[in-house]
Amino acid sequence: MIHDTGPLLALDVGEREATTADIDTIQERYIGGRGVATRLAHERIPFDADPLGPENRLVFTTGPMQASTMSFTGRMNCTGISPLTDGLLSSNAGGFMSRNFVDTGYGAVEIAGQSDELLAIHVRDDGVEFEPVPDLAGATVPETVDYLEAEHGIGSDRTAVIGPAGENEVRFASIMTSEERAFGRGGLGAVMGAKNVKAITVGGDADRGIEIDATQNEVHREAATADDIMKRQGTVAVMELANEVEGLPSYYFSERQFEGVDGIDGAAVEEKKYKKGTCSACAFACKLPTKDEAAGVETEGPEFEVAMAFGSNSGVDDIVEVMKSNELCDRYGLDAISAGNTVAAYLAANDAFGDTDLIHETVEKIARREGVGDILAEGIDRVHDDLGVENWSVKGMDFAAHEGRVLHGQGLSYAVANRGADHMYATFYSVEYPLVDEEQALEPSGTLGKADTLVHRENLMALNDSGVVCKFSRSYMNPDRYERLFDADMADLLAVGDRVVTLERHFNNQRGFDRADDRLPYDLPDLDRALDEYYDRRGWEDGVVPDEALPDDYGATAVEG
Structure with missing residues (x-):
């Protein structure tokens, strides 16, 4: 299976320390992106951590597809405990940062601790710099980007920054990259602000040595035309x-x-x-x-x-x-x-x-x-x-636009999604409008009988986020292309997605989440029975992951060094 490479760079901003660790075994089982970050967070963030406290961590990752020249791969992932939902959450941003992140040579960059002064962190393949930036307190995103360009010659495509909302710990503050692209839903910008980190920049000339199948050219050509x-x-x-x-x-x-x-x-x-x-x-x-x-x-x-x-x-x-x-x-x-x-x-x-x-x-x-x-x-x-x-929220997250009162499978998806009322967790709306081919479409009314499709789509979206592949590639990716690009059977790839969703749910269970949190502010037909179908398909008990449903690497220490 094609997977990301490169060590974990762990940064303690309170101590101004940078250490590296081998994460090969995690990358082999979780590919990259959201998968690797979720496994790292599950191992390294205490279950009872305050989202805005020093024990929470932000984990930035990309995936193996960022070694390609394929369309739909200009994205990357950030994971941490959300101050909005109080659960483990991954956010996905587009733009131009991902390939500059790859150039650092690191497979993951983790931000931990809490600084006593406002910092910009510069990560390159030849070292890390912690730069005090007290004059950027209260600066907007464009003002911060302008400073990094003027003082360091670093363009917005190499930056992840917060604005005043992040510094002020607004619970839905975003981390902005390429100036106008956002690690948006869930408030991870507030986590960065709580750590007193104004900006992270990346760059270098490292080569991870990942080779991607020529299928990338087929996808790119079709996307272009x-x-x-x-x-x-x-x-x-x-x-x-x-x-x-x-x-x-x-x-x-x-x-x-x-x-x-x-x-x-x-x-x-x-x-x-x-x-x-x-x-x-x-x-x-x-x-x-x-x-x-x-x-x-x-x-x-x-x-x-x-x-x-x-x-x-x-x-x-x-x-x-x-x-x-x-x-x-x-x-x-x-x-x-x-x-x-x-x-x-x-x-x-x-x-x-x-x-x-x-x-x-x-x-x-x-x-x-x-x-x-x-x-x-x-x-x-x-x-x-x-x-x-x-x-109008689920698990603390307010609703996206795709209406679960009309698209009932999307409503079920909102109820069970580990991120809350986020349409991108399964993109179930696409099969109910529908925005997919007729053979994939489902009637929008009713919740029963949709659990299998929902589980499949959650696992597939987790795979995309681990790849990292944009979810708008749905008309251009199929099982054959996934298998050729990732050099693995589709069943094995979807199993990666299943592990990611399971670990997210298990982490949240340890923070007190259970069936009572899988609820909606409106009625849907047979919702309780549909929840049972979903839990049965996942192997969960009333929304809680039992020990026998955990990935077989659970409990093992996979970070070495």
Whole structure:
């Protein structure tokens, strides 16, 4: 099986120490990316660690596909305990950092401890530097990127930085890379802020010696030549369909259609797109550089989830106003989905839907924890009672745009996902709209009989995140291509995904998660029976991983050195 290589670089920012360790056995069984990071976190983070305390760790990883020139591989992973969900969580970012990370020669970089002063950490193949950067306190993401370029000649493609939101430990703060791409959902930017680390930079000339099958060329060629609407409109292309099937969350989830959808849909975004946007080595180019000269706004996006959160869910029907919200989140380092949904909850509490001045003002207050922003920075799960609104979250994470009240398998997926209400954990919506071939499609109604498909998709997404392969490759990847690229049987590859999901669940079980957390704020038909089907398929007992279901390497010390 093709897998990542290179040692673990463990950085203790409190002691300013850098050590390396052999992680070959982990890489052989978990490939790279989310898999390797999850196995490392499970072994090295105490089960009772405070997400914002020194014992929590951030683990950055890439995978073997970053040694290829294939489209859909310009991504990397970050893992730690989420301050939003209180469980183990992995976040995935695109952009251009992944291959620069590979050039350091390390298979994983782990940040532990807590610094007594604000730091930038520079990781290269020839050493590590801990640079005090007190003058960057409170700096925005662009200001931090500009400093690194001016003082060190380090471009944004080699950086992972936080803005004021991360420093202020907003529970849905993101880590930004390539300036506008985010390790977004779950608040790992707050973990980085709690460690007093403002930026991490990477670079070097190392070669991991991984060779990828020529199948990479087939995928790349098809991605380059395909006529796909996502190349023009990104993920927001699905908004019109979602609205048609009454599956577009609107007015803080109180409605499922939005009368102003034409102002924020794919066509509206495409009108503001002014050039192609992509990730490293990707010819698919589905990103959305947008601008409006009259309003003086330039950003990347919004994608569908953000157009929902700051658009329909906030009662806003003007794409330029949504672009402004998106740009503010990138500037301050906020997950735009959670920021938008939290603002929507505030608007609902104050009968202020559509008030764009209030929306933009509130985003800034959240990032700086000023006034009402200090309360909203805790996220919907912690503040819904104070606001007098419903708790639209699962395991502390607020909902993505794909509507589980219409796509019932997606609703089941939200309930059981270890990350909470995150659409990317299984991308189950794709088989229920459907966005896949007819033979793969499922009826959207009903939860029973969908457990096998859900488990398969969770395992497949975990495999992609370990590879690392973008999930939008679904039309270009098939079992044969996976087998040739990774030099392994598909069953063995999916078993890697199963181990990852199981270890995440087991870690969270040790933190008190069980069946009671696999719940939704709305009713779905036969949900309890569907949960039983899912647990039975996984070999779990009421949402808890028994010892006999753990991977056979559980308990072994796999980090050497």
